[in-house]
Amino acid sequence: MSVEPVNPNDVKKEKWYAEVDRATDEIMRNFDAASKKLRAERGLPPEEDSVDTVNINWLTPQEIEDFEKAMQEEQAGK
């Protein structure tokens, strides 16, 4: 029986990705707690719990540049 060789870089990458996931989970929990506090202070209703996933249409660097330009033009009243 042959054993598939494991690339040490892949192992390192997986560990790093897991670390990022743990940190982002913690950040999300902190933001939720802060949002609850801020909304309560301002008498706003609690956030909807239904926002489990969010679809992001990632923009390319070129599109980001176009967006910045369009925003500046709108700001200048063009």
Add this chain to the structure above:
Amino acid sequence: MAFEKLKDKAKELWLDMWDGISYLRKTGKEKKVLNKLTNAENAAKQNWTTLQAKADRAILFRRARQRKADKAFAAYQNARDLAADARKSYDDLTRVDSKGRKIGFEKYAQERNDNRILASRDAANAVENAKSGGYAGRNLSDNFYKNKILNPDGKIKIPERDDKGKVKTDVNGKTIYKEVSNRDYIASLIKNNPELFLTLPKEALIDAKTKKACVTAFGAGMKEQGLKPEAKFFDPGSGREISARELLDVAGAFSRNIGREDARDKAAAAAATKAANASRNAYTSSVDEATRGF
């Protein structure tokens, strides 16, 4: 088996490479190809440095813009208080002139051409001007941060581009536009520059969808942009380069402080109050001085 196959493939590639090098040597093209490779590598390095510098400048610009908006709003609040005081002083102050008529303070000063009183009037005008300036600053801040960034569903049209980045046009040669949301824009920006996550206005995090998009973008960016924990980022808070792992820690601390009034904010508020009081006292003294003896 798979390993054996891979080994064979590697050997094949290795031999191919040597065949290629032998061919280049035989035809005398080796040096030419090496030069081309070196030039390409240098050009890539140069491009990377330029992009890095551009990104750093963009971050600094954002921080400066936020500071300016905060400063303008604080100035507006101080000026509003001072202007209210000035207006009240003018409305309250009436004098009896030489003919026994009750007239307004300013008219009285003009009649007497009293420099001290006129100086006081100029101070009040300056306060009014500061008030207008403050309004402009506040409006700028509101427009940018509330209408543009804090309205995550707000849409704006940008030219549509093909896979090669070329602007798409219709049959008549007119540019085709597509709508993008502020949320997607912020998320994409953070994905490309995860450190920008730390410059988000605190209020932006009230919207759950945007909050989620920002955190998702931050995580995706940390994985994609900085594949290694040692990858370097520019921390806008400390103004120095930090590693990806350090950036994760800083972002964690940032998230813990969201919504909290930290010591630095309190110190800034105290300093602003002190400055406003000093200005108000100086103005009151000038009016007292100007009206003494009447």
